[in-house]
Amino acid sequence: MTLEPYDTLDCDVLVIGAGGAGMRAAIAAAEAGCSVAVVTKSLLGKAHTVMAEGGIAAGLANVDARDSWEVHFADTMLGGQLLNNWRMVELYAHEVIDRVYELERWGGLFDRTDDGRIMQRAFGAHSWKRLCHVGDRTGLELIRTLQDKLVHTPRAEVHMEYALTSLIKSGDRVCGAMGYRRSDGRFVAFRCGAVVLATGGWGRMYRETSNSWEGTGDGAAMAYEAGAELLDMEFVQFHPTGMVWPPGARGILVTEAVRGEGGLLYNAEGKRFMLEYDPVKKELSSRDVVARSIYEEVKAGRGTPHGGAYLDVRHLGAEQVRKKLPSMVEQFHALASVDITREPMEVGPTIHYTMGGVRVEAETGAATVPGLYAGGEVAGGLHGANRLGGNSLGDILVFGKRTGEAAAEYARTRGTKRHIDERLVAAEQAALLRPLDGSDDGASAGENPYKLHEELQAAMQDDAGIGRSEESLQRALAAILELRERSMRMHVGGGRPLNPGWHTCRDVTNMLTISESIVRSAIERRESRGSQWRFDHLEQDAELGTVNMVTRRDGATMRVERVPIDPLPDRLRPLLQRSRFYDAAKLPKGYLTAAAARAGAAS
């Protein structure tokens, strides 16, 4: 195998991904004294974090004195159907308060209360007004603040428009990553003491998605290939409100802040259907419930002309709408010629977030492979079966910092730089170059990566989407395996500099791996819980309420296994009742009894 010359860059900590989690991790690692390389597929500041609109959930209790970290803990656990890693939730609810004030000290803006403190707004399934926000652009504010902090942090260097495709291991340890520079296609390898994955989620394998092109699951796929375990992959969040018309705008997110500010949902008959599906939380029920409700209404023939529901803010008054939801006004005006102060919006579910991800240790974000850390959306565990709005921006700050610090500590104490095995590099180079090889007789003989991507999107959307069954999931699995076969024959023309077709080849490979994990985990979870909705198993299953699905690689075979969840300890169990939405009768079936029984049996 031939080895093409490549650039080698050294650092203590390599951070892959420059969204909120990656930047926060990089700042933490650099402040801990490490040299840090931050690598992003795009330009700095363009990451998907900018799409987060609603705010950061944190129990500051500025607006409602009844709020606290304990209530936030309870809401998050109940929203996640108690499948969450409770230790992560505990750390999160505690620390997100400090992270919000820290962001403010770094120059971030938040809307204010009358007495000048940070304003908080209501959001789905949060007991009290909790989301710290600035207009409906909180994600952009967070990105810009971290970006400014990062570029002025000594020892941190940003590498823009690099694609890293594979982790490098030495023995059982991760000690680097390799890939190529997008601008000229030159191969690169980063040699480091520890790697932080902060590559975000994966929504691009679905057709109707609010994700950008970057959401292809590179980080999780790389971690899986390196032997790390993935957790809860069946849980994919459909945001209830995406645009449904015009076709070009389908899937673009309509922030939950619209409902947080008082927006109401109606079906085509003018009925506020959420009063029926969730009489307590109504429009501000958790996302899984609202998304399913809209889906049911459309299926029952009560949908809007383009297959959605009406979201109406007219009663709030034009001035309030323009002040609190400026980017929604702009978005509907520019893309759909709809003035939302005068007409209702048409909305329907769109893929938004992935609760599952790399299985990590709560305190450090350490993956199950030494030297590898994961923080933010790429990591699993915090959100359980369903994420509450506002918990992702908090997630990336809290666990960005924690993973950055832990990786720095590892790099300093144990992560001595290793020699890179050049056979691995040569093999990766060969795999990357295969679609560009002139050896086959032109494009007709090869598969177009974009076409494979479209076929994968169709399979996932139709058969592994918001509603699933054994039959549909088996169909999706068969399609994925067939596409995997065909992906070996992908072929694109052109050279290596900035060739999007060539870049897509790797994306497709990663998405196939992740899709397979989603489908296999969804097959294994024979129940409906959180975002997993099985038409053939509409009830919750007591036993399944006490386990996570874990995906791991066994040679070339993917295995999905049940792993028991640690029972909620006695100090945290009473906190659940602090949630305004606590209802012992409605706790996921079997959770408390099964967990208590297991705890009893263990002691």
Add this chain to the structure above:
Amino acid sequence: MDGLTGSAVTLRVLKGTPASGTQEVEYAVPMVTGMVVLDAIHYVQHNLDTDLACRWNCKAAKCGSCSAEVNGHPVLMCKTRIEDLASGPVTVHPLKTFPLVKDLVTDVSRNYEVNREIPPFTHAPDDTGPWRIQQVDIDRLYEYRRCIECFLCQDVCHVLRSHNYADRFYGPRFFVRVAGLEMHPKDVLDRTDQTREEGGLGYCNITKCCTEVCPEHIHITDNAIIPLKERVADRRWDPVRFIGRELLRRPASPAAEATPALPDPAKPPRNRGDWDEAALTNVDITELVKQQIRTRTRPWEK
């Protein structure tokens, strides 16, 4: 995709690299209701030319990646609907002000260097919050913070576009940045002199082209540049301060004081203090500036 209208739109996209040369390539794209230019580019990539390079991310006008010149106008491709354009072929060119890399992708790295040059938000060491700030202050700052860094204002600004003064002029985006920092009630630094001297604020002669193209509708000229110019005027031209300065005989750089007449772009750039004059004649000026900036010390980095 549903929503096909049965008609087609002709796209003329500038393709190529500085090495290979560039030319317009024509593509016929089936028209879909509500289609934006970025959708058409994606159709080309998926079906006609997998090698066509363009930047994009969110496709919702929130990240500012897909800037291009469509029918000669600097716009975000994700926000520009084809049915809103004049009938006939649609030309899509890369941003002209920045060096071309390939097809619709340009080298915007200079913008990131300027951002590093601007001292970050800094609060007083003993004032660490939690702070009380009034909403009226947030409302004013929020306008500057809406910027999505699409760099369309940089593209259209004649000081950068026609006169190629990237080496001595920050550009509208970064005056917005500075204004957002300067007017933050908790920021304690003063960036006025830097903005005038290194940022070349005086070169802006308020033609408002930047405001015109801003997809976020930031009043760049009125609310960022003019207030900064007023601060400079106050600092430099207030009679009491002027006399005080004369008495103290603080040396000032005369060239930067007034809005200078713009020199002929064909002529070599003027001397900037410690630069090697002889080296300026035959080198890529942008590279030289980059080098200068890389080696310059940053006071906020200890």
